[in-house]
Amino acid sequence: xxxxGIGQLAKEVGVPxxxxxHYERIGLLQPATRLASGYRRYGEAEQKRLRFIRRGKAxxxxxxxxxxxxxxxxxxxxxxxxxxxxxxxTDIERRIEELNRVRDSLRQLIAACPGHxxxxxxxxxxxxxxxxxx
Amino acid sequence: xxxxGIGQLAKEVGVPxxxxxHYERIGLLQPATRLASGYRRYGEAEQKRLRFIRRGKAxxxxxxxxxxxxxxxxxxxxxxxxxxxxxxxTDIERRIEELNRVRDSLRQLIAACPGHxxxxxxxxxxxxxxxxxx
DNA sequence: CTAAACTCTGGACCATAGTCCAGAGTCAAT
DNA sequence: ATTGACTCTGGACTATGGTCCAGAGTTTAG
Numbered sequence: 001x002x003x004x005g006i007g008q009l010a011k012e013v014g015v016p017x018x019x020x021x022h023y024e025r026i027g028l029l030q031p032a033t034r035l036a037s038g039y040r041r042y043g044e045a046e047q048k049r050l051r052f053i054r055r056g057k058a059x060x061x062x063x064x065x066x067x068x069x070x071x072x073x074x075x076x077x078x079x080x081x082x083x084x085x086x087x088x089x090t091d092i093e094r095r096i097e098e099l100n101r102v103r104d105s106l107r108q109l110i111a112a113c114p115g116h117x118x119x120x121x122x123x124x125x126x127x128x129x130x131x132x133x134x
Numbered sequence: 135x136x137x138x139g140i141g142q143l144a145k146e147v148g149v150p151x152x153x154x155x156h157y158e159r160i161g162l163l164q165p166a167t168r169l170a171s172g173y174r175r176y177g178e179a180e181q182k183r184l185r186f187i188r189r190g191k192a193x194x195x196x197x198x199x200x201x202x203x204x205x206x207x208x209x210x211x212x213x214x215x216x217x218x219x220x221x222x223x224t225d226i227e228r229r230i231e232e233l234n235r236v237r238d239s240l241r242q243l244i245a246a247c248p249g250h251x252x253x254x255x256x257x258x259x260x261x262x263x264x265x266x267x268x
Numbered sequence: 269c270t271a272a273a274c275t276c277t278g279g280a281c282c283a284t285a286g287t288c289c290a291g292a293g294t295c296a297a298t
Numbered sequence: 299a300t301t302g303a304c305t306c307t308g309g310a311c312t313a314t315g316g317t318c319c320a321g322a323g324t325t326t327a328g
Contacts, residue, residue, distance in 0.1 A: 005295095007304065017305090018287055025308095026285090037294055038306055052262045059262075060236045063285070069262065076253035082244060085258050089240040092233055099230045102194045106223040110216060119210035124219050128186045128193075128203065139325095141274065151275090152317055160315090171324055172276055197315070 003032055003041035013050045020050065028053065028067055060092055137166055137175035147184045154184070162187065162201055194226055 010017040023029040024040075029049055031040035042050075049070065056066035065088065072080045105127070112123040119125055144151040157163040158174075163183055165174035176184075183204065190200035199222065206214045239261075246257040253259055 005305080016287080019285080021306095022286055035294090039294075040305085048263060055262050057285095058236075059239060060233070073253070073259055073262070078247070078251060078253055078256045078259075079249055081256060081258050082247045082249045085240055085244050085247070089237065089244060092237050092240065096230060096233045096237060099194070099226055099233070102192075103223065103226050103230060105193060106219055106226065110219050110223060113212070113216045113219070115213055115216045117212060119207070119212055122212045122215060124215050125207055125212075128189050128207070129182060139275075150317080153315080155276095156316055169324090173324075174275085191315095 001032070001043050003043050004047075006031075006040045006042070009042045009047060009050065013047060013054060015050060015054060023050070023053065023063075026063065028063060028070075059088070061088060135166070135177050137177050138181075140165075140174045140176070143176045143181060143184065147181060147188060149184060149188060157184070157187065157197075160197065162197060162204075193222070195222060 004012075006017055006020055010020050020029065024031070029046060032043040032046055033041045035041060052070065052073075053063070053066050056069060057063075061069065065084065069081065069084060072084065109124045109127055114121060138146075140151055140154055144154050154163065158165070163180060166177040166180055167175045169175060186204065186207075187197070187200050190203060191197075195203065199218065203215065203218060206218065243258045243261055248255060
């Protein structure tokens with residue numbers, strides 16, 4: 001089997017070397033083998049796995065979730081994978097809603113702020129300084 | 135001046151006691167004074183400041199940004215405050231865009247997944263396992 | 269006065285995802 | 299053979315925002 005070193009793996013997948021070692025430390029990605037010198041060697045499978053991790057992160061999964069996904073994937077449990085992805089979707093939708101609310105508040109505040117003059121007339125400060133408890 | 139203890143402050147503003155102490159440790163909120171026993175006492179100003187912090191967080195500002203905002207607020211520098219809020223808005227808009235992309239990807243993947251059958255037919259797994267480098 | 273409730277300190281620890289380092293050893297190309 | 303590039307380990311450190319703890323001391327209500 002053709003194997004590559006950690007530097008080449010990192011370069012080809014587009015992940016920092018330290019991050020590859022980090023993934024190993026947390027049990028997410030083990031090298032296929034080691035040279036007598038201790039140098040890590042990776043094969044096709046590890047390369048795929050690392051790409052899987054990278055894509056999972058791009059989709060907003062945490063490393064723990066990716067670990068889970070990889071386990072499910074190995075078990076070829078399509079139903080669980082679908083469920084996991086759905087949970088992720090719900091979470092992301094909730095976060096988007098939250099951010100939308102924040103964005104709207106900020107937009108209003110900024111639009112209402114003249115950008116000069118008395119601090120008392122700045123709605124941004126006022127919003128943060130309100131006496132009301134909410 | 136009427137002052138209150140840390141417990142009452144935490145309760146009234148709706149923040150855990152430990153968090154109030156944490157804010158003190160990082161230099162964000164100092165008690166107005168201390169009793170001879172060392173007990174912290176907070177006045178109106180501190181209560182306002184803590185509410186300011188709480189609202190800032192709700193708007194998605196980091197504690198560092200809130201610190202900055204408080205300094206600008208003390209300096210009553212309306213222009214800087216507006217700029218800071220605008221930067222925050224831009225950041226939030228960018229994050230929303232990112233999340234929207236992720237959400238769309240997940241939706242497509244989930245919609246295309248039958249939820250059963252061969253793993254090879256699961257588009258979620260396929261998306262994560264693609265041989266292509268992107 | 270006593271008992272319950274509150275508060276003090278300083279440091280450790282949590283999760284998340286890395287990032288960096290020194291000092292030693294190894295590999296590859298010339 | 300030598301040089302330059304690469305890799306090893308393990309632990310410390312980064313940032314963010316808390317959260318918890320023990321053991322001692324203080325305040326307050328009955």
